[in-house]
Amino acid sequence: MFEGGIRLVTLRETEEFGRALGRIASPGDVICLDGELGAGKTTITQAIAKGLEVPEACYVTSPSFSILHEYPGRIPLYHMDFYRLTDCAEVEDLGFEEYFYMSGLTVIEWSQKAAALLPAERLSLFITIGVGDERIIHCTHLTEGWMRKTINILNL
Ligand code: ADP
Numbered sequence: 001m002f003e004g005g006i007r008l009v010t011l012r013e014t015e016e017f018g019r020a021l022g023r024i025a026s027p028g029d030v031i032c033l034d035g036e037l038g039a040g041k042t043t044i045t046q047a048i049a050k051g052l053e054v055p056e057a058c059y060v061t062s063p064s065f066s067i068l069h070e071y072p073g074r075i076p077l078y079h080m081d082f083y084r085l086t087d088c089a090e091v092e093d094l095g096f097e098e099y100f101y102m103s104g105l106t107v108i109e110w111s112q113k114a115a116a117l118l119p120a121e122r123l124s125l126f127i128t129i130g131v132g133d134e135r136i137i138h139c140t141h142l143t144e145g146w147m148r149k150t151i152n153i154l155n156l
């Protein structure tokens with residue numbers, strides 16, 4: 001069960017977790033990643049990209065400066081980073097909400113900066129740093145659909 005969160009003890013385990021999410025993602029999916037700087041949000045997004053078969057040449061970096069990067073894969077990956085946003089209005093002004101309903105997977109770092117705009121149908125994960133390389137994944141929002149899809153990954 002999920003109570004204490006998922007313990008990922010090594011970077012390799014985090015990468016395997018991310019890849020698994022990328023493999024099961026389908027068009028219109030939204031995954032939100034929150035947690036302090038260095039928690040592993042970008043690292044998980046990179047692994048999700050591998051699971052989505054984004055070509056190695058399209059290296060996934062943190063889009064902090066451009067807020068949105070789009071990558072080709074089995075389905076497109078829309079990687080957003082709201083770190084620099086101050087409020088929801090900016091997300092609305094930039095038209096990012098449209099992406100949530102397009103044909104790719106949206107992954108949002110620092111999603112809580114625009115919490116009010118997030119679609120109800122999403123998977124939200126909060127990452128905390130444990131001892132050393134350990135990371136704990138807390139599932140903070142999960143719908144029926146996501147529960148069915150992630151049952152093997154999240155050990156629900
Ligand atoms: P964020 O995007 O949340 O700011 P990053 O993914 O950029 O975080 O950075 C996480 C850092 O922690 C990376 O340098 C990564 O190599 C390191 N790290 C060490 N162990 C882990 C782990 N188990 N999971 C994720 N990242 C890890």
Ligand code: MG
Nearest residue numbers: 041042062109
């Ligand atoms: Mg990051």
